[in-house]
Amino acid sequence: MKLQYFGHSCFALTCADGTTLVLDPFDETVPYPQCTVACDAALLTHDHFDHNHTQSLKGKFQTIRAAGSYAVGSAKITAVPCFHDEVRGAKRGPNLIYRIEADGVTLAHLGDLGHMPNDEQLKALSGLDLMLIPVGGYFTIETPQAEEIIALAKPRCAVAMHYRIHANDTNPISTVEQFEKDMNAVRMPNVIELTPETVAKLPAAIIMDYKA
Numbered sequence: 165m166k167l168q169y170f171g172h173s174c175f176a177l178t179c180a181d182g183t184t185l186v187l188d189p190f191d192e193t194v195p196y197p198q199c200t201v202a203c204d205a206a207l208l209t210h211d212h213f214d215h216n217h218t219q220s221l222k223g224k225f226q227t228i229r230a231a232g233s234y235a236v237g238s239a240k241i242t243a244v245p246c247f248h249d250e251v252r253g254a255k256r257g258p259n260l261i262y263r264i265e266a267d268g269v270t271l272a273h274l275g276d277l278g279h280m281p282n283d284e285q286l287k288a289l290s291g292l293d294l295m296l297i298p299v300g301g302y303f304t305i306e307t308p309q310a311e312e313i314i315a316l317a318k319p320r321c322a323v324a325m326h327y328r329i330h331a332n333d334t335n336p337i338s339t340v341e342q343f344e345k346d347m348n349a350v351r352m353p354n355v356i357e358l359t360p361e362t363v364a365k366l367p368a369a370i371i372m373d374y375k376a
Contacts, residue, residue, distance in 0.1 A: 171196030171374030183237025191217035209275025239266040244288040249278040295319035298326035300337030321366040
């Protein structure tokens with residue numbers, strides 16, 4: 165499969181059979197090029213403008229935004245409920261963790277997770293090849309919490325997301341420097357190929373570019 169990063173928390177995942185999933189597309193107020201991929205499903209972790217803008221996507225696709233189990237083409241998807249903050253959603257509402265299995269690779273997208281996961285949520289994060297995890301804080305877990313979750317779940321590779329990248333980004337979230345230093349994260353291009361063989365060779369932590 166191919167994983168492409170568009171900045172913020174938006175990724176496109178294209179499986180070997182052509183099945184394409186887009187996670188957390190953002191609207192035009194976010195200062196990165198919008199995702200305009202033709203997809204089979206849009207997976208939304210929560211209903212905020214910077215994570216739910218399906219209008220930019222192409223093709224005839226279904227939208228997934230609720231907890232449960234789904235099959236889209238060759239991809240098996242499990243959406244696990246959690247919260248956008250440390251007070252069970254009282255501040256910012258609910259959030260979903262997506263666990264996706266396809267082409268012999270398992271990854272999870274944590275959306276705007278705002279708290280340490282409980283046992284059920286940690287179970288959904290076990291046995292991962294890749295964990296796409298927010299590290300910018302303020303609206304989500306802070307970098308130290310992200311690093312603690314990585315230590316608990318032990319993914320083969322952790323991928324940073326939801327941090328300030330663009331110079332014109334006015335989001336009050338932090339940059340990726342602390343994560344990069346603490347985790348010895350390796351910079352990689354905005355598209356990476358994922359197979360069981362390539363995943364085994366990935367660094368323990370990576371920072372993907374948001375543009376080609």
